[in-house]
Amino acid sequence: MSFINYASREINCKIVYYGPGLCGKTTNLQFVYQKTAP
Secondary structure, rough: OEEOOOOOOOOEOOOOOOOOOOHHHHHHHHHHHHHHOO
16 A cells, blocks of 8 residues: 655555565565665
């Protein structure tokens, strides 16, 4: 789900990760965090 705020030029996204343990959820979130600017 995403929300676009044209006034502030922001896109807010909500991402849900679901799956069994040890399938790479945390690793994937860490990669996304490293590649995005806060």
